[in-house]
Amino acid sequence: MQRGWSVVQYLDFKRERDESTTSWVRADPVAALVERIAPTTYLVTLPGGSAHVVEYGKERGARVGGCDGKGFEFRDKEDSPCAHLCVLRKAEWSYNQFGDDAGYDVNGEPIVAHDTAEYVAPDATSTTPRRSGRSVRRALRTRRD
Numbered sequence: 001m002q003r004g005w006s007v008v009q010y011l012d013f014k015r016e017r018d019e020s021t022t023s024w025v026r027a028d029p030v031a032a033l034v035e036r037i038a039p040t041t042y043l044v045t046l047p048g049g050s051a052h053v054v055e056y057g058k059e060r061g062a063r064v065g066g067c068d069g070k071g072f073e074f075r076d077k078e079d080s081p082c083a084h085l086c087v088l089r090k091a092e093w094s095y096n097q098f099g100d101d102a103g104y105d106v107n108g109e110p111i112v113a114h115d116t117a118e119y120v121a122p123d124a125t126s127t128t129p130r131r132s133g134r135s136v137r138r139a140l141r142t143r144r145d
């Protein structure tokens, strides 16, 4: 089975919180450095750690994500988020509850789970070059001239 950051997983943050897992406790959105680099992609650095590329978004109302770090690769369960994902979840909660600094990334952008469906490319058929009437019209004009 393919594991790692290329897999975007449904995540159970509630269980992390209820069980006060290491990932959950380690995740401090105030101490962490967060930068949103794409609609659903963040760069997350925990104190003393290296920067990780983290996918975080929403799919049909449920939170999904993945991380390129070892913590996610070797997670306990398929739907266990790593500390970097927990940082984003806590930051989003902070933003919604208090709107304080913990809820924003380094560029002052709110940290929220964006719906991944919003960023799916439009149907490929719509990009087919349309044989519009323009060339026909131009041809007619040319003939009239």
Ligand SMILES: [Zn+2]
Binding pocket: 052, 067, 068, 069, 070, 071, 072, 082, 083, 084, 085
């Ligand atoms: Zn991670």
